[in-house]
Amino acid sequence: xxxTVISPFVDRQHGTERVLAEQLRRLTALYGCEVCLYSxxxxxxxxxxxxxxxxxxxxxxxxxxLRYVFWFFANSICxxxxxxxxxxxxxxxxxxxxxxxxxxAIAVHIVFHDxxxxxxxxxxxxxxxxxxxxxRLHRRLYYQCIMxxxxxxxxxxxxxxxxxxxLVARQLREHFGRTDVQVxxxxxxxxxxxxxxxxxxxxxxRAELExxxxxxxxxxxxxxxxxxxxxxxxxxxxxxxxxxIKLLVAGSDTREIxxxxxxxxxLQNRVKFERPSSDVMLFYAAADVYLAPSLEDAYGLPIIEAxxxxxxxxxxxxxxxxEAIEHxxxxxxxxxxxxxxxxxxxxxxxxxxxxxxxxxxxAAEITAREYTWERNAEMLLCFLHxxxxxxxx
Numbered sequence: 026x027x028x029t030v031i032s033p034f035v036d037r038q039h040g041t042e043r044v045l046a047e048q049l050r051r052l053t054a055l056y057g058c059e060v061c062l063y064s065x066x067x068x069x070x071x072x073x074x075x076x077x078x079x080x081x082x083x084x085x086x087x088x089x090x091l092r093y094v095f096w097f098f099a100n101s102i103c104x105x106x107x108x109x110x111x112x113x114x115x116x117x118x119x120x121x122x123x124x125x126x127x128x129x130a131i132a133v134h135i136v137f138h139d140x141x142x143x144x145x146x147x148x149x150x151x152x153x154x155x156x157x158x159x160x161r162l163h164r165r166l167y168y169q170c171i172m173x174x175x176x177x178x179x180x181x182x183x184x185x186x187x188x189x190x191x192l193v194a195r196q197l198r199e200h201f202g203r204t205d206v207q208v209x210x211x212x213x214x215x216x217x218x219x220x221x222x223x224x225x226x227x228x229x230x231r232a233e234l235e236x237x238x239x240x241x242x243x244x245x246x247x248x249x250x251x252x253x254x255x256x257x258x259x260x261x262x263x264x265x266x267x268x269x270i271k272l273l274v275a276g277s278d279t280r281e282i283x284x285x286x287x288x289x290x291x292l293q294n295r296v297k298f299e300r301p302s303s304d305v306m307l308f309y310a311a312a313d314v315y316l317a318p319s320l321e322d323a324y325g326l327p328i329i330e331a332x333x334x335x336x337x338x339x340x341x342x343x344x345x346x347x348e349a350i351e352h353x354x355x356x357x358x359x360x361x362x363x364x365x366x367x368x369x370x371x372x373x374x375x376x377x378x379x380x381x382x383x384x385x386x387x388a389a390e391i392t393a394r395e396y397t398w399e400r401n402a403e404m405l406l407c408f409l410h411x412x413x414x415x416x417x418x
Contacts, residue, residue, distance in 0.1 A: 051402035190345025220335030244312035254318030333393035
C-alpha cells in the first residue's frame, strides 16, 4: 500500500508525533507499506529507509499560529507539485490531526471544540499579568483557527476519521454528528518502558536532573501545559506545604504564563521545568508518581507509558488513556481536573502509603502490556485500506 502522510514534524519528544513514528515504523517493517512523508522536520524515525521517502516542506520562524498557517499551505503546494510534475501517486492521504483540507483519512488526537469549553477561562485577560496578554491572545487565536477548520473538515462525511479513544469518538459525535468513527487506542513499547528499566535508572536520572534523592517527585509531561492541567497541579502542591514534593514538568511550552502564579503560590523551589527529550524514560525514572490532571486530552500517551513503567498514576477522566484505569485498582481517577482538593488528597495519600503506590504500580504495569504497537498498526492498516480513495491523492 502506498500512503502519503502529512505531519509538520515527526519525533519521539511529543505525543502525537511519537505515535506516528511508531506507526510508520511498523507499517513499513511489518506490512511493507510505502510511505511518502511530507514534513518540515524528522527526528528519531526508525524505519526501513527504502519504504519511507521524506519530502521536506519548508518552514518559517515566528509565532506558532503563523508557522501553522504557512505549513498548511506549504505542504499542499509541495504535494501538488510532486503529483503534477514528478508524477508521485499514492493510495490515500493520511493526516494525524488537521494538516490539509484534502485528507482522505485523519487520526483525531484532540477535539478543540471540547477542549475550548474547559480552557477558555484559564486564558482570560482579566486578572492575568499584562506581560502574558500577548501570549494568551496568540493562543486564543490559534484555538479559534483550529476550531474553524474542525467545523469544515470533521463534518465532511467523505473524510474517514479514527479516534485515539472512546472519549474522542463521543466528542466527534457530539460536535459534528460523526457516528462512523473507528477507535484505535495508542500503545506503548514495553520493551523500553517497564519497571525494571525505570528502577535501574532512578539514581542516575535524579542526579542528571539535579533532584534531591529524598524528594517525592511528581511528573507531568506535555506540550500544552494549560491543557495538561498544570494550573490544578500547582495549586494542589500549594495545599501540601509540609510535604517534600517536587513537581517535574517536561515539555515545550511557554513558562512565562505560569511564572506569576508560581511566585504567588511560593512554589519557586518546588517546581522544576525541563525541555522535552527523545529519552523520555529519563523523566519516568526520576519520578515517584505521574500526574495527568488534563482539562482535555484525547489520549495522553505518557499515562500509558508511566503505567508500563510501574508508576502509580493519577489521571483525569477527561484524558482518553484514563479508559485503561480502574479506580484504585491500577490507578487513581480524578473526576474533576479543576478540583485542587481532590488532586492534593490523592497526592497526600500516595505519599503516605508505600504499599498503595506499589500495588497500583504493579497492576498498572500488567494493564499496559495489553496495549501493543503491533496491534495498533494492524488496526490502522485495516482502517487505511477502508479509507483508500486513489482519486483523492
